[in-house]
Amino acid sequence: MLKRVHFPTSALPYLLVAPQIIITLVFFIWPASQAMYQSFLIEDAFGLGTEFVWFENFQILATDHHYLASFQRTAVFSVLVAALSMGFALILAGFAQRVVRGAMFYRTMLIWPYAVAPVLAGALWVFMFNPTLGIFPYFLEFAGITWNHYLNGTQAMALVILAAAWKQVAYNFLFYLAAMQSIPNSVIEAAAIDGAGPARRFWTIIFPLISPTTFFLLVINMVYAFFETFGIIHAVTQGGPGTSTTILVYKVFNDGFVGLDLGGSAAQSVVLMVLVIAMTVVQFRFVERKVAY
Amino acid sequence: MADIQLKDLVKSYGPTEVLHHIEGDIRDGEFIVIVGPSGCGKSTLLRMVAGLESVTSGEIAIGGRRVNELEPSARDIAMVFQNYALYPHMSVRQNMAYGLKIRKLPKDEINRRVEEAAEILEIKQYLDRKPRQLSGGQRQRVAMGRAIVRDPQVFLFDEPLSNLDAKLRVQMRLEIRKLQQRLGVTSIYVTHDQVEAMTLGDRLMVLNGGYVEQFGTPIELYDRPASVFVAGFIGSPSMNFLPVEISTGHATLPGGGLLPVAAAHSGAATLGLRPEHLKEDENGPLAIEVDMLEQLGASTLIHGRLHGTGHSITASVPGHAHDGIGSIRRFSAAPELTHLFDTVSGKRLAV
Amino acid sequence: MVENRPLTAFLTHLVLILGVIAIALPVWITFVASTHDALRMNQAPLPLWPGDYFLVNMKQTLFGSGLSGTESAPVWLMLLNSLAMALMISTGKIAISLLSAFAIVYFKFPFRMGFFWMIFITLMLPVEVRILPTFEVVANLGLLNSYWGLSIPLIASATATFMFRQVFLTVPDELLESARIDGAGPLRFFFDILLPLSRTNIAALFVILFIFGWNQYLWPLLITTDTSMTTIVMSIKQMLEAAEQSPQWNIIMTTALLAMIPPVFVVIAMQKLFVQGLTETDK
Numbered sequence: 040m041l042k043r044v045h046f047p048t049s050a051l052p053y054l055l056v057a058p059q060i061i062i063t064l065v066f067f068i069w070p071a072s073q074a075m076y077q078s079f080l081i082e083d084a085f086g087l088g089t090e091f092v093w094f095e096n097f098q099i100l101a102t103d104h105h106y107l108a109s110f111q112r113t114a115v116f117s118v119l120v121a122a123l124s125m126g127f128a129l130i131l132a133g134f135a136q137r138v139v140r141g142a143m144f145y146r147t148m149l150i151w152p153y154a155v156a157p158v159l160a161g162a163l164w165v166f167m168f169n170p171t172l173g174i175f176p177y178f179l180e181f182a183g184i185t186w187n188h189y190l191n192g193t194q195a196m197a198l199v200i201l202a203a204a205w206k207q208v209a210y211n212f213l214f215y216l217a218a219m220q221s222i223p224n225s226v227i228e229a230a231a232i233d234g235a236g237p238a239r240r241f242w243t244i245i246f247p248l249i250s251p252t253t254f255f256l257l258v259i260n261m262v263y264a265f266f267e268t269f270g271i272i273h274a275v276t277q278g279g280p281g282t283s284t285t286i287l288v289y290k291v292f293n294d295g296f297v298g299l300d301l302g303g304s305a306a307q308s309v310v311l312m313v314l315v316i317a318m319t320v321v322q323f324r325f326v327e328r329k330v331a332y
Numbered sequence: 333m334a335d336i337q338l339k340d341l342v343k344s345y346g347p348t349e350v351l352h353h354i355e356g357d358i359r360d361g362e363f364i365v366i367v368g369p370s371g372c373g374k375s376t377l378l379r380m381v382a383g384l385e386s387v388t389s390g391e392i393a394i395g396g397r398r399v400n401e402l403e404p405s406a407r408d409i410a411m412v413f414q415n416y417a418l419y420p421h422m423s424v425r426q427n428m429a430y431g432l433k434i435r436k437l438p439k440d441e442i443n444r445r446v447e448e449a450a451e452i453l454e455i456k457q458y459l460d461r462k463p464r465q466l467s468g469g470q471r472q473r474v475a476m477g478r479a480i481v482r483d484p485q486v487f488l489f490d491e492p493l494s495n496l497d498a499k500l501r502v503q504m505r506l507e508i509r510k511l512q513q514r515l516g517v518t519s520i521y522v523t524h525d526q527v528e529a530m531t532l533g534d535r536l537m538v539l540n541g542g543y544v545e546q547f548g549t550p551i552e553l554y555d556r557p558a559s560v561f562v563a564g565f566i567g568s569p570s571m572n573f574l575p576v577e578i579s580t581g582h583a584t585l586p587g588g589g590l591l592p593v594a595a596a597h598s599g600a601a602t603l604g605l606r607p608e609h610l611k612e613d614e615n616g617p618l619a620i621e622v623d624m625l626e627q628l629g630a631s632t633l634i635h636g637r638l639h640g641t642g643h644s645i646t647a648s649v650p651g652h653a654h655d656g657i658g659s660i661r662r663f664s665a666a667p668e669l670t671h672l673f674d675t676v677s678g679k680r681l682a683v
Numbered sequence: 684m685v686e687n688r689p690l691t692a693f694l695t696h697l698v699l700i701l702g703v704i705a706i707a708l709p710v711w712i713t714f715v716a717s718t719h720d721a722l723r724m725n726q727a728p729l730p731l732w733p734g735d736y737f738l739v740n741m742k743q744t745l746f747g748s749g750l751s752g753t754e755s756a757p758v759w760l761m762l763l764n765s766l767a768m769a770l771m772i773s774t775g776k777i778a779i780s781l782l783s784a785f786a787i788v789y790f791k792f793p794f795r796m797g798f799f800w801m802i803f804i805t806l807m808l809p810v811e812v813r814i815l816p817t818f819e820v821v822a823n824l825g826l827l828n829s830y831w832g833l834s835i836p837l838i839a840s841a842t843a844t845f846m847f848r849q850v851f852l853t854v855p856d857e858l859l860e861s862a863r864i865d866g867a868g869p870l871r872f873f874f875d876i877l878l879p880l881s882r883t884n885i886a887a888l889f890v891i892l893f894i895f896g897w898n899q900y901l902w903p904l905l906i907t908t909d910t911s912m913t914t915i916v917m918s919i920k921q922m923l924e925a926a927e928q929s930p931q932w933n934i935i936m937t938t939a940l941l942a943m944i945p946p947v948f949v950v951i952a953m954q955k956l957f958v959q960g961l962t963e964t965d966k
Contacts, residue, residue, distance in 0.1 A: 045791050046868075048791065051869055052786040053792065055782040056783045056786045056787070059783040059802060060783075062779070062836070062839040063801055063802060063804070063805050066820060066821075069816075070813040071808050073813075073819070077816070127702075130698070131699065134698045145703065146954075148703040149702065149706055150954070150958075154898075154943065154946035154950040155710075156900060157898070159916065159939055159943050160709075162920075163713055164709060166932065166936065172725070174712060174728065177728040177729075205706070205709065208706060209706075213958060213961060213962075214962070266809050266811045269901050270900040273900075273904075273920060274919065291814065295814060296815070305815070305816075308813060308814070311812040312807065315807050315808070319807050382860075382864065384860050384863065403866075405864060414857075415855060415857055416857075417855065417860065419858065421876075430862075431864070431866060435866060478861075
C-alpha cells in the first residue's frame with residue numbers, strides 16, 4: 040500500500056492528488072449525490088415547484104410495469120450477449136490455442152473489433168439487416184423469413200444482441216486465450232498420455248482450469264451489456280419498436296433527456312448505481328481470490 | 333574523512349523500542365562491522381546513520397556535526413545496498429554519475445571521477461552497459477563505484493555480499509577491505525555473517541535484540557567475549573556451555589569432574605569452552621561420549637555428550653581422528669582459556 | 684499441439700478461418716459499400732464484392748458537404764475533433780493518474796486513504812448513471828461545445844491510478860533510498876527514475892485509453908450541439924437518421940470506415956502494448 044520509506048510530509052502530495060480529486064468531486068461525486076437528492080424529489084406538472092417525497096419515486100418505479108419490463112429485458116439482453124460472445128470466444132480460443140503456425144495471425148484477426156465503437160458496431164449491423172437493402176434479409180427471404188426489425192420487436196432484440204456480442208468477442212477471446220496459454224503444457228501432455236483426445240481434454244482439463252476466467256468474463260460482460268451498449272441501442276433501434284429494446288440505461292437517458300422526468304430518471308440512476316456497485320464488489324472479490332489461487 | 337559518534341541513540345516504532353541507547357565512537361578511517369542475527373536492529377542502525385530512518389532520541393554526529401535533521405544527501409555519505417539498487421534504465425556510467433549530476437558538478441569533473449572509479453574497480457569496459465547486462469559480481473562493483481565517485485566522508489554497506497555465491501563473496505570481501513584501506517574512508521558495514529565480520533572489521537559492534545552486546549576488535553571479542561551471546565556468536569564451531577559450580581579456583585562439572593578455572597568468586601556459573609581449546613588428556617576431567625565425527629581434513633570435530641549427562645559438547649582435535657563412535661574420550665582445558673558467565677544475566681564474570 | 688493428426692489440424696484451421704470470416708464480415712460489407720456509388724447501393728441485393736468508387740467516396744466524404752439534406756461539419760473536421768478528444772482524454776487520464784498514484788504510494792499524509800477511496804468510487808459511477816446532473820455541472824461551468832467539456836469530465840480514472848500504484852509498488856524501495864542519498868527530491872525522483880521505469884506501462888495504457896477516448900459516444904452526444912464540435916463517432920447516428928429519408932449508404936459506410944480505422948490501426952500496430960494494457964488495467 041505504502042512504501043517503507045517515503046518522502047517527508049509537505050504540501051506536495053496534496054498538489055499531486057489535487058487534479059484527480061477536483062475532477063472526481065466536481066464531475067463524479069457531486070453529480071452522483073445530486074442524482075441521489077433528485078431521486079427524492081417530484082416536480083409538479085407545470086415544472087413550477089418540487090416536493091421532497093422520500094422514496095416515492097422508488098415506489099413508483101417498483102410498481103411501474105414499464106420499468107419492471109425493462110429490467111427483465113435488460114437481464115435477458117445481458118445474459119444472451121454474455122453467453123453468445125463468451126461461447127463464440129471460447130470455441131475460437133480453444134482452437135487457436137492448438138495452433139502453432141499462424142497463431143499470431145489468428146489473434147490479430149480476431150481482436151481488432153475491440154477497437155470498434157459500440158455505435159459503429161450498431162451501424163454495421165443495422166446496415167447488414169436493413170429490411171429493404173440488407174444482405175441478410177435478402178437471404179432470409181429465401182428461407183421464408185421476413186425480416187423487419189423496425190416492426191418486429193423480437194427481431195430488433197436479436198439484432199442488438201448480435202451487434203453487442205460481435206463487438207465483445209475480441210475481448211473475451213483475448214482473455215480466454217491468455218488463460219489457456221497459462222496452463223502448463225505438461226498437464227495437457229499428461230492427459231494425452233492418459234488417453235484423452237483433444238475434445239475430451241478440452242472439456243475435462245482445460246475448461247475447468249480456466250473457470251476463474253469464465254467467471255471474471257461473466258462479470259465484465261454483464262457490466263458491458265448493462266452500460267456500454269447504449270450506443271448500439273441508440274443507433275439501431277432507439278429502444279423500439281415500442282419499448283421492445285429499451286434496456287435500463289437507455290430508459291434513464293430517454294426519461295431524463297427526452298421525457299424530462301427528473302425525479303424518476305434520478306431514481307433509475309440510483310438503482311443503476313447500486314447495480315454497478317454490486318458488480319464491482321463481486322469483481323473485486325474475484326480478484327482477491329484469483330491472487331490467493 | 334570523518335569520525336562518527338552515536339550518542340544514546342534510541343529508535344522506536346510507535347510504542348515499541350527497537351534500538352536501546354546505542355553508544356559508539358567510530359574513529360576516522362576505521363572499518364566498523366555491525367553484526368548480529370536477523371532482527372537485531374543492525375540495518376535500522378545503519379539506515380539511521382544514512383538518514384533513511386528518523387532518530388527517536390539521541391544524536392548522530394559525523395565529523396563533529398550533528399546530522400539528525402539532515403537529508404541523506406546532505407550527510408556526505410554513500411551507501412551500497414544489498415540488492416545494489418542500480419537504476420535499471422540507466423547505463424553504468426549514468427548510474428555512477430547521477431548523484432554528481434544532481435550536485436551540479438562540472439561535466440568533465442564527473443567524467444574524470446567516473447573513469448577513475450571504473451579504473452579502480454576494473455569495470456571500464458562495462459560503462460555503457462545497462463545493469464541487467466551485468467553479472468552479480470559486476471553489479472556489485474558498479475554499486476561500489478557509485479559510492480566511490482561521490483568521494484564521501486563515510487561509506488555505508490548494507491549486507492552487500494549476501495546476494496553473491498560463496499566463492500565470489502570471499503573474493504569481494506578481500507577487495508572491499510583493500511579498497512577501504514586504500515581510500516581510507518570511514519566505513520560502517522552490516523552483516524549477519526560472523527566470518528565476514530571477523531575478517532573485515534577493525535572493530536565489531538555485536539548487536540542483539542537492539543542492545544550492543546560488545547564493541548571491540550575481533551581478537552577482543554574472541555578472547556574476552558562480554559556475554560554468553562557474543563561468546564556463542566563469534567567463533568566457529570560455537571563455544572560449548574556447561575552449568576557449573578565454582579569454588580576455590582575449580583569448576584565442578586555436571587557429572588562430577590573438577591576443572592581448574594581462573595575465577596575469583598564462588599557459586600553457580602556458566603562455563604564456556606571453545607572446541608579448539610579442548611586438549612586430549614588421559615586424565616582430563618571432561619569425559620566425552622562420542623556420538624559423531626566430522627572430518628575436516630586439517631582437523632576433526634568430535635561431537636558427543638558429557639559422560640553420564642545430557643549436555644552435548646564439541647571438541648576440535650588436529651589431524652585425522654580414529655574411529656571411535658561410542659567410546660569415551662577425555663579432555664582438559666587450560667584455565668586461562670576458560671570463560672565464566674553469570675547464569676542469570678549472561679554477562680562475563682570478572683576474574 | 685500434443686498429437687500430430689493432419690485431419691484435426693485441418694479442422695482447427697477451418698474453424699478458425701470461419702471464425703475470422705464471421706468476425707470480419709460486417710466490416711467487409713462496410714468496405715464494399717464504400718466502394719460503390721449511391722445508385723448501386725440502392726438496389727437489392729447489395730454487392731458483396733468491391734466496386735471502384737472508393738476514392739471518389741473518400742473524397743466526397745472527407746471534403747464534400749457530407750450527406751445531402753443534412754447540415755453537418757465536414758468529416759475531416761470531425762476526425763480532428765475525435766483526435767483532439769481522444770488525445771486529451773488519454774493523456775489527461777495518464778497524467779493525473781500518475782501524479783495521484785505517486786502521491787499515494789510515496790507520501791504519507793493526512794487523508795491519504797480518504798483520497799484513495801474517493802478515486803476508487805469513480806469506478807462505480809460510470810457516466811451512464813449520472814448523466815443529467817453531470818450535464819448540468821458542465822453546462823453551469825460553460826463548458827458545453829468545447830474540447831474541455833468533452834474531455835475533462837472523463838479524465839478521472841480509478842483503473843489507471845490503480846495500475847500505476849501497482850507498478851510503483853513493484854519498484855524496489857532501495858531505488859528511492861539510493862536516489863535520496865544521491866540528492867534527488869520527490870519531483871526529480873518522479874521524472875528521472877519513476878517515469879522511465881513505467882514507460883511501457885504508460886504506452887500500454889495509452890493504447891487502451893486512446894481507443895476509449897475515440898469511441899466516446901453518449902457524452903459528446905450530450906454536450907455538443909454545435910455542428911463544428913461533432914465527433915466522427917457521433918456523426919454516424921445522425922447519418923443513420925438522415926438515411927431514413929434519403930439513403931446514401933456509400934457515404935455513411937465510408938464515414939463508418941473512417942471512424943473505425945484509427946483505433947483499429949492502433950490495436951493492430953501496437954498489438955503487444957494493447958494486450959498488455961488490456962490485461963493490466965483489468966487486474
